Every structure is written in structure tokens, then in C-alpha cells.
Amino acid sequence: MKKLVLAMAVCAFFTVAIGVQAQQVDVAFGVGTLTAPSSNNATSFANFSQSLSGGAYLNFSGDALIIKNFGIQGEVALRASQNLYAGFQPYRPVLWDFNAIYAPRFNQHVGAELMGGIGAESIRFYQNFYNCGFTGCTNYTTSTHFLGHFGGGLRLYPVGNFFVRPEAHIYLINNNHEFSSNYATRYSVSIGYTFGGR
Numbered sequence: 001m002k003k004l005v006l007a008m009a010v011c012a013f014f015t016v017a018i019g020v021q022a023q024q025v026d027v028a029f030g031v032g033t034l035t036a037p038s039s040n041n042a043t044s045f046a047n048f049s050q051s052l053s054g055g056a057y058l059n060f061s062g063d064a065l066i067i068k069n070f071g072i073q074g075e076v077a078l079r080a081s082q083n084l085y086a087g088f089q090p091y092r093p094v095l096w097d098f099n100a101i102y103a104p105r106f107n108q109h110v111g112a113e114l115m116g117g118i119g120a121e122s123i124r125f126y127q128n129f130y131n132c133g134f135t136g137c138t139n140y141t142t143s144t145h146f147l148g149h150f151g152g153g154l155r156l157y158p159v160g161n162f163f164v165r166p167e168a169h170i171y172l173i174n175n176n177h178e179f180s181s182n183y184a185t186r187y188s189v190s191i192g193y194t195f196g197g198r
């Protein structure tokens with residue numbers, strides 16, 4: 001969890017640093033769920049892996065629009081509670097990505113966003129003991145996979161610069177051998193605030 005907090009702090013620092021030069025900065029927090037295909041053949045050991053589907057996912061995001069409606073964006077989505085892998089091993093997926101973003105605002109109350117980029121899926125497998133190293137002690141091991149990310153959402157501004165954003169994200173996960181599919185879709189609703197802009 002310390003590494004996740006550190007990663008979020010670094011993202012926040014760069015968002016603020018870039019935001020100094022940006023025309024608009026947006027920050028948001030949301031909750032949603034993840035869906036992914038299940039295995040077609042549960043009797044084959046190669047296809048024993050379970051689906052990533054289910055559970056509540058918390059997400060944190062921030063973007064900075066630098067040139068008109070174009071900018072950069074970053075986000076982290078993690079499963080709120082642990083799940084059981086193969087019925088006995090506690091685990092928690094964490095998805096994070098950095099994107100190019102296009103976020104036009106159509107009027108005072110409606111905007112949109114489209115994004116694409118790269119990131120990683122980090123799966124934390126929890127244990128009953130701690131491993132200690134140079135950076136501290138943890139009670140999990142991590143399996144990390146590179147991913148491609150595409151997403152979009154609709155920003156609805158009911159009051160001032162506060163927005164509600166229904167959104168969808170597609171993750172194309174490289175070599176996701178622990179699970180039954182190399183892709184997953186996350187649906188979420190976020191609440192956020194726009195600094196600057198129109």
C-alpha cells in the first residue's frame with residue numbers, strides 16, 4: 001500500500017507541476033466495476049485461470065489540458081477488497097495508466113473526454129508472512145503486466161466546476177496468464193472538479 005500511496009503522490013506532484021503551465025486541470029475520484037471474459041474450458045490446466053470480473057473498483061484520476069483541449073492524464077484503479085484466486089489465495093488487482101487526452105467542453109454543463117495510453121496491471125497476491133527488503137516490509141508478492149488503455153467519458157457539470165463523469169475503459173493486458181483473458185473493461189462513475197478552463 002505504501003508504494004501505491006507513493007505512486008499517487010508522484011502523480012499528484014506532476015499534475016500540479018504541469019498544471020502551472022496548463023489551461024485546465026481536472027481531478028476526480030470514482031467507483032465502478034470490472035468485467036472480463038471467463039475461461040471456456042475449466043478442465044484444462046492452461047485455462048484454469050479465473051476471470052478478473054467483479055468487485056468494486058476505486059479510481060483516482062487527474063489531467064492537465066496544455067494545448068486547447070489536448071493534454072495528459074493519469075489514473076489508478078484498484079479493487080476495493082481482496083478476492084480469492086483459485087478459491088484460496090487472496091489477491092487484489094491494481095491498474096494504472098498514463099494517457100494522451102482530448103477533452104472538449106461543449107457548453108457550460110456538458111463536456112467529454114477521450115484518451116489512450118499505456119500502463120500496467122499489478123496483481124498483489126497476499127501471504128500470511130512479511131517479506132522485508134531495502135524499501136520496507138510487505139505481506140504480498142506482485143505480478144505486473146504491461147497494458148494498453150483506451151477510455152472515454154461524459155462530463156456533466158451540474159454546479160459550477162464540479163462534474164459527474166460516467167465512463168468506460170478498455171485494458172489490453174500483455175501476457176495476463178494468471179487470468180482467463182488478456183483484456184478487461186471497467187465501468188465507473190466519478191465525481192471531480194475542474195480548475196481553470198472556461
